[in-house]
Each structure stands twice: as structure tokens, then as C-alpha cells.
């Protein structure tokens with residue numbers, strides 16, 4: 001253990017199985033540890049550093065805004081928050097947005113918005129249907145919507161949450177009744193092992209929701225903000241949710257989350273119904289403006305899409321027939337390689353070889369690199385993954 005790991009071990013809650021290195025700085029798609037070793041970052045802080053590290057537009061936004069004002073409180077509008085709200089809504093075709101600080105705040109906020117809307121329309125105490133194997137955050141309400149594994153030791157769970165199987169429309173129909181207020185789905189499950197909601201499933205859920213005045217909430221905390229080559233991953237299904245939640249990449253590493261909704265839903269929320277001290281502060285807002293401008297400029301998204309397709313093809317060619325590779329899936333730069341065995345040793349072997357990825361759902365190697373990743377970077381990840389699987393399991 002180095003001196004930082006010792007301090008961390010001694011003073012921080014023992015919540016994380018940390019990697020055996022201490023990161024110090026980053027540049028583009030590379031990071032360096034405190035011993036000066038360079039790594040290719042194929043994880044981007046779990047889909048957060050969307051523009052890589054030390055991006056000039058992000059640094060400029062921080063340097064320009066920090067001396068002017070970092071925090072104003074929500075008693076005041078600020079130019080940055082007002083401009084970001086317009087930019088976000090115009091970019092996403094949502095009508096109104098609320099900014100918070102994290103993904104869990106966004107998904108929990110979405111539950112509040114949905115319940116308030118249904119309450120105002122005469123459906124009190126409504127249920128929220130979420131998907132098995134999903135992840136929406138670590139607060140009490142968001143763990144109630146997620147995998148049972150994260151609930152252990154934290155009971156009682158709040159009432160009003162019901163589970164359905166992803167991509168099983170009949171199971172979903174069987175769970176819907178007159179108490180159902182909203183259905184929340186990750187368009188692509190991230191922590192659940194990069195599991196994609198089928199395009200037809202999303203379309204069908206949309207029409208069921210419309211038919212029964214149930215709100216469709218899409219959780220795009222991990223898969224949104226350009227990651228799939230679309231601003232939001234659901235765009236591929238040509239649908240519009242009633243509420244969308246996002247966070248992670250929205251401010252390229254600066255903490256921010258957002259809940260956006262269509263007009264009739266957003267207008268159910270009135271002064272005093274919800275709030276946050278830090279959310280939508282001028283510094284975070286300035287960084288989010290810079291991020292969204294980069295991601296929506298030129299052929300940024302088209303390149304993410306093209307590189308994502310290249311990535312899947314390359315993985316299939318190089319390791320598709322490996323007996324320990326069960327499945328390769330993903331969209332854009334959100335990729336999961338499911339192994340027939342524990343993926344943790346493989347990820348640690350990759351780290352030895354100076355490529356950062358992560359193991360999720362026990363058997364999946366998850367790769368969510370910065371969106372600026374190049375084909376050369378992809379080649380390197382595939383090569384190192386191939387070698388690592390071979391060295392660990394063959």
C-alpha cells in the first residue's frame with residue numbers, strides 16, 4: 001500500500017474495493033498514477049469523463065466561471081442556469097428541466113415528479129414499476145427500485161415499488177394495475193451488465209404508458225449524453241419519454257444531474273415541492289453548457305456511433321470465438337463483454353497491462369471510455385482484453 005492507500009484505508013468508509021493504484025492526473029484518454037505509470041482509460045470514471053481528462057473547453061468554462069461566481073442559491077436565477085436550461089430542453093426536446101447533483105438525485109426526483117403528477121390527476125399513492133436487475137442509485141428509494149442485492153441490511157424498503165422483467169412485455173402487462181403511476185427503465189442497464197432494452201420493447205412500453213396515462217421514465221444516467229452516438233440512447237427507438245433522468249457525463253466530470261419532463265408533467269411541480277442547495281449552480285451549469293456544446297458539435301455523435309460499431313466488430317473478430325466469451329453487446333461506446341467466468345481477474349490483468357476497465361455483474365467486463373476514444377485506442381483495449389482473457393483462463 002502506498003501512503004494514500006493507507007490513509008484511505010484508515011479514514012474513509014470501507015465502501016469500495018479499490019484498484020491497487022492511486023490516480024493523480026489525466027490528459028485526453030490517458031491517466032497517470034502516483035508512480036508515474038500511464039494507463040489508457042477505458043472506463044472514464046464510470047461513464048463520467050465524457051470528453052476525457054483536462055479537455056480545454058471544460059477547463060476554460062471552469063476558469064472563466066469560478067472567479068465570477070460559484071454558488072448563488074436557488075433564490076436567484078443566474079445567466080448560466082437559465083442558458084443551460086434552454087440549451088438542455090432544446091437539445092433533448094424536453095419542455096422543462098431541474099438540475100441536481102447526481103444520478104440518484106435525478107432518479108429519485110423523477111419518482112417525486114411522477115407521483116405528484118399522478119396525485120394531481122386523482123391517482124394517489126401510486127406504484128412505480130422498475131426492472132429487475134436495474135440500478136438507479138443508492139438512496140433508500142432508488143435501492144427500492146434496484147437489485148435486491150443492494151437492499152440487504154437497509155430494510156424496511158419504502159412501499160410502492162414493483163418489479164418487472166426487462167424486455168418481457170407480458171410480464172410488464174401483468175404487473176400493471178390501476179395503482180401504477182410510472183414505469184422506470186434504464187435504456188441500457190449499466191451496472192446490470194450492459195443489458196439493452198430492445199427497441200421494440202421500448203416502443204411497446206411507450207404505447208402502453210400512453211394508453212393508461214402511466215408515465216414513462218427513462219434513466220439515462222449512464223447511457224445518455226452522447227454515449228451511444230445519440231444524445232439520449234432512447235432516440236434510436238424514436239420515442240419520447242415523459243421524464244428522463246441523466247447525470248454522469250452531463251458536465252464531463254463536474255458533479256451534476258438532471259430530471260427533464262414534458263410540460264404537463266413538469267407543471268405538476270410547484271414552488272416548495274422539491275429542491276436542492278447545490279443543484280444548478282452557476283459553475284456546474286457553465287461546465288454543462290460547454291459539455292453539451294462539444295457533444296452536439298460537428299460530427300461528434302456520428303463519430304461515437306461509428307467508433308462504437310467498429311468496437312463491436314473488432315471484439316467479435318478478435319475474441320468472439322473465445323470459449324470463455326459468452327456474449328459481446330453494447331451500443332456506441334457502452335460495451336459489455338460477458339465471460340463464462342469471473343471478470344474481476346481479467347480486469348485486474350488489464351490494469352497490469354495499463355488499460356482501465358471494470359467488472360460488473362460478476363462476469364461482465366464493462367468498457368465505457370471517454371467519447372473522444374479513437375480507433376487506435378479501441379484496438380489497444382481489444383488487444384489487451386484478448387491477452388488478459390487468455391492469460392487468466394486459457
Ligand SMILES: Cc1ncc(COP(=O)(O)O)c(C=O)c1O
Pocket residue numbers: 101102103104105107135136137138186190191219220221222223247248
Ligand atoms: C443508470 C444509473 N442510474 C442512476 C445511477 C446513480 O448515479 P449516482 O451514482 O450519480 O448517484 C447510476 C450510477 O451508476 C446509474 O448507472
